[in-house]
Structure formats: structure tokens, C-alpha cells
Amino acid sequence: MIQLDNVHKKFGNLEVLKGIDGEIRQGEVVCLIGASGSGKSTLLRCINGLESYEEGQITIDGKLVDRKDPSIRALRTSVTMVFQRFNLFPHRTALENVTEGPIYVKGEARREAEEHGRELLDRMGLGAKAETYPTSLSGGQQQRVAIARALAMRPKAILFDEPTSALDPELVGEVLGAMRDLANDGMTMLVVTHEMAFAREVGDRVLFMDGGLIVEEGPAERVLTDPQEDRTRDFLRRVLNK
Amino acid sequence: MQFLENSGRYLPLLLQGVGITIALTLAALVISTLLGLVWALMRYSGIAPLVFVSKAIVNTVRGIPILVQLFYIYFVLPEFGIDLSAFQAGALGLGLAYSCYMAENFRAGLEAIDKGQIEAAQSIGMKWSLMMRRVILPQAIRTVLPPYGNTMIMLLKDTSQASVITVAELTMRGKLVASSTFDNMTVYTLVALLYLALSVPLVILASYLERRFGAR
Ligand SMILES: Nc1ncnc2c1ncn2[C@@H]1O[C@H](COP(=O)(O)OP(=O)(O)OP(=O)(O)O)[C@@H](O)[C@H]1O
Numbered sequence: 001m002i003q004l005d006n007v008h009k010k011f012g013n014l015e016v017l018k019g020i021d022g023e024i025r026q027g028e029v030v031c032l033i034g035a036s037g038s039g040k041s042t043l044l045r046c047i048n049g050l051e052s053y054e055e056g057q058i059t060i061d062g063k064l065v066d067r068k069d070p071s072i073r074a075l076r077t078s079v080t081m082v083f084q085r086f087n088l089f090p091h092r093t094a095l096e097n098v099t100e101g102p103i104y105v106k107g108e109a110r111r112e113a114e115e116h117g118r119e120l121l122d123r124m125g126l127g128a129k130a131e132t133y134p135t136s137l138s139g140g141q142q143q144r145v146a147i148a149r150a151l152a153m154r155p156k157a158i159l160f161d162e163p164t165s166a167l168d169p170e171l172v173g174e175v176l177g178a179m180r181d182l183a184n185d186g187m188t189m190l191v192v193t194h195e196m197a198f199a200r201e202v203g204d205r206v207l208f209m210d211g212g213l214i215v216e217e218g219p220a221e222r223v224l225t226d227p228q229e230d231r232t233r234d235f236l237r238r239v240l241n242k
Numbered sequence: 243m244q245f246l247e248n249s250g251r252y253l254p255l256l257l258q259g260v261g262i263t264i265a266l267t268l269a270a271l272v273i274s275t276l277l278g279l280v281w282a283l284m285r286y287s288g289i290a291p292l293v294f295v296s297k298a299i300v301n302t303v304r305g306i307p308i309l310v311q312l313f314y315i316y317f318v319l320p321e322f323g324i325d326l327s328a329f330q331a332g333a334l335g336l337g338l339a340y341s342c343y344m345a346e347n348f349r350a351g352l353e354a355i356d357k358g359q360i361e362a363a364q365s366i367g368m369k370w371s372l373m374m375r376r377v378i379l380p381q382a383i384r385t386v387l388p389p390y391g392n393t394m395i396m397l398l399k400d401t402s403q404a405s406v407i408t409v410a411e412l413t414m415r416g417k418l419v420a421s422s423t424f425d426n427m428t429v430y431t432l433v434a435l436l437y438l439a440l441s442v443p444l445v446i447l448a449s450y451l452e453r454r455f456g457a458r
């Protein structure tokens with residue numbers, strides 16, 4: 001459903017993506033791992049059209065991702081994104097954060113959008129927090145609101161960029177739990193993460209990125225326990241010994 | 243006693259000037275706010291030609307004294323076929339001059355907003371105008387309002403400059419009354435008190451805005 005063909009991206013002279021190929025299939029959970037600076041966020045941002053790319057192509061269900069074309073907005077509602085730092089709208093309640101897109105972007109009726117929004121907050125275990133502003137929520141709660149906000153667009157897939165890296169350790173579990181439930185419900189997900197246990201348990205496949213290339217990919221279990229490439233092995237040794 | 247008696251005679255004339263001062267302040271406030279918003283949004287858009295034009299206008303206008311701008315609009319524009327009444331010229335001149343202060347204030351408010359907000363808005367498919375209206379501007383208002391109150395006070399006082407192009411506002415009336423009665427002391431005391439009376443509500447408003455939105 002998400003197709004990457006020889007994607008190249010430069011920031012000035014710095015080539016950050018050096019030809020990425022790959023595919024995320026319907027219903028699949030793909031975890032993207034790799035060292036800091038290897039280009040993981042950049043790849044996600046290119047798929048979401050937050051960043052342009054110079055060469056190659058990205059398609060979503062056959063439609064080209066072109067940041068400069070108005071069609072990008074429809075693509076963004078079909079593949080939404082969850083950010084490391086939540087990026088909730090601070091001047092809106094949890095429920096308003098969730099209903100903002102459905103009401104103002106998709107033109108849904110307010111009542112329906114709110115009903116759906118409450119359902120999603122419930123599903124995230126935040127039914128009681130609908131009227132609360134983000135500043136009064138913990139990091140874990142904020143990230144779950146952000147996931148509900150992404151879900152409210154009824155997307156075909158969700159991109160997660162290190163969704164638990166900004167959280168206190170004791171709050172990581174609740175967010176990963178919510179993501180596991182999503183995965184079990186069949187949501188297509190591309191997850192940048194440093195949580196190897198999550199990748200192994202929930203991920204169908206793992207992509208390992210290094211220096212702007214996908215160096216190794218395969219079934220999660222296999223890549224994480226029996227990597228074929230030296231660079232993957234080094235990386236895993238470093239993260240797991242931390 | 244003499245002061246009160248004379249005041250009673252001058253006040254009706256001066257109060258007419260107060261009306262015009264208020265009208266001029268409001269007109270210039272509306273013009274400067276709208277133009278300031280336009281300059282700030284052009285700058286914020288990141289689109290090179292718009293950014294350039296916005297910067298050029300703001301820096302040019304800021305570099306010219308308000309008096310000179312007023313003279314220019316009132317005396318020079320007619321040569322290009324643009325004939326404005328003194329009041330219109332005053333409102334336009336002050337509005338243009340103040341749009342630059344406004345723009346700088348609005349820009350600071352816009353730039354104080356976390357870039358993550360833009361990405362979040364884009365990632366749920368918002369287009370630029372919707373994002374500005376629903377996400378960016380409502381947040382920018384918090385930082386913009388406290389200085390806005392102070393700008394209003396400055397603008398009120400600067401309307402006195404429009405007297406040089408014959409707008410019959412408070413200062414102009416004061417000058418007329420003073421020169422015909424030679425009672426400078428009473429007249430200018432009254433004029434000063436009237437300006438004070440006009441600005442006190444604004445001062446209260448500004449400090450309210452400061453308290454309500456400033457801390458944080
Ligand atoms: N807007 C930008 N301008 C210039 N360089 C950038 C920009 N964004 C990212 N980079 C650079 O691109 C490279 C890849 O960054 P990216 O954020 O994609 O890495 P990452 O794999 O997500 O790392 P991390 O695990 O630290 O989040 C880095 O060297 C980074 O400094």
C-alpha cells in the first residue's frame with residue numbers, strides 16, 4: 001500500500017536518503033530501526049509529504065506523494081502521523097484535538113465526529129479525559145490522544161516517529177499497549193522505534209536503516225535475533241546493552 | 243475659578259476634537275491591524291517573493307518619520323490623482339506607519355509557535371488557511387495581545403501628528419483655541435487632561451491583557 005522506489009533526499013549537500021526501496025503492505029506492522037541520524041524520521045516525513053524528495057518515488061495505493069501538489073492533503077488524511085513530541089493543539093481539549101480534523105478537514109457533522117472521537121478516546125483508555133486540556137495530561141496520555149487524533153481521520157495507515165522516546169520510562173508501556181491493540185485490530189503501521197521488545201513482539205517485519213540506506217530487512221524475529229549484516233549486529237548489540 | 247469658567251467656554255470646541263481623535267484612532271487601528279496582519283502573514287508564509295515584499299515595505303515605512311508620511315500622503319498623492327480628505331489621509335498615514343509595529347508584533351507571536359504545531363496540522367490534511375485560522379492564530383493571539391494594548395496607547399497619542407495636515411482633532415483644536423484666546427495655560431492643561439482621560443481606559447486594558455496573557 002505504501003511503495004518506496006529509489007527515494008533520495010538531500011539537505012543541502014548532505015544526502016540523508018540514498019535510494020530507499022521498500023513496501024508496506026495492507027495490515028502489516030513494520031518497524032524501522034537504526035542509529036540516530038540514519039534518516040528514519042526523514043523517511044517518514046517524506047512519506048507524509050512534510051519533506052520533499054529529489055529522486056525516486058513514493059506512492060500510496062498507487063497515488064504519487066508530491067508535497068507541492070494539492071493532492072497531498074488527501075494523502076495525508078489517508079496516512080497520518082504520530083510524532084515523538086505529541087504536538088497536540090494546546091488550546092483545544094483532548095476531544096477537540098481529536099475532532100478537529102474530521103470536522104474542519106473532512107467536513108463531518110460535529111455530532112458524529114464527537115461521538116466517534118469519544119469512542120476513540122475510550123479505546124485509548126481516556127474516556128474520562130475528553131474535556132481536559134493537553135497541559136493537564138501526562139506525556140503518556142497526551143500521546144494516546146495524539147494516536148486517537150490520527151485514528152479519527154479513519155486512515156489506511158499510521159506512521160509513528162519514536163512515539164515513546166519523549167516519555168518517562170513508566171509511561172512507555174501504556175502507549176505501546178495502545179499501539180499493540182491497534183496492530184491487533186489490523187491497522188497498517190510503520191513505526192520508528194528503539195523499543196526492540198515491541199518490534200519483536202508486535203512487528204511483522206523490521207527494516208534496519210544505516211547511513212541513508214535500508215541495510216537489512218526481514219521478519220522481525222529473524223532480523224532481531226539472527227541478523228545477517230555486520231552493521232545490524234553492531235547496532236543491536238549497542239542498543240540491547242544499554 | 244477663572245480656570246473653571248474658561249474651561250467651560252473652551253470645552254465644547256475641544257470635545258469636538260476628542261470625537262475626531264477617537265475616530266482617527268479607531269480608523270488607524272483597523273487599518274494598521276489588517277495591514278500588519280497581511281505583512282506578518284506574507285513574511286510567515288516563507289514564499290520568497292512575499293517575504294521580500296513584506297520586508298521591503300516594513301523597513302521602508304519604519305525608516306520614514308510619521309510626519310513626513312502624512313505630508314506625503316496628503317500633499318503628494320493628489321499629484322498622482324489620489325485625492326484624500328485630511329481625515330482619510332491621516333487615517334491612512336497613521337495606519338500604514340503603525341502597520342509596521344503591528345507586523346513586527348504579529349510576527350513575533352507567529353514565530354513563537356512550536357513548528358510541531360504546523361506539522362501536526364499538516365499531517366491531518368489541513369491547508370494553509372485552515373491551519374492559520376484554527377491552529378496558529380488562536381495561539382499567536384496570547385503573545386500578541388499584551389504589546390497590542392501598548393501600541394494602541396502610542397497610536398492614540400500619535401494621532402496628534404495629524405494636526406499638521408489640518409485634521410481638526412484634539413491637538414489642532416487646542417492650538418486654534420489657544421491662539422485666539424491667548425489662554426495657553428488653561429487650553430493646554432485641558433488638552434493634556436483630555437488625552438489622559440482617553441488613554442486611562444487603554445492603560446487599564448493593556449495591563450489587564452498583560453496580566454491575562456503576559457505571564458506564561
Ligand atoms: N531540516 C533539516 N535540515 C538539515 N539537516 C537535517 C534536517 N533534518 C534532518 N537533518 C539531518 O539529516 C540526518 C538524518 O536525520 P533524521 O532525523 O532523519 O535521523 P533519525 O534517523 O530520525 O535520527 P534520530 O534517531 O536521532 O531521530 C541527520 O544528519 C540530520 O542532522
Ligand SMILES: [Mg+2]
Pocket residue numbers: 040041042161162
Ligand atoms: Mg528521528
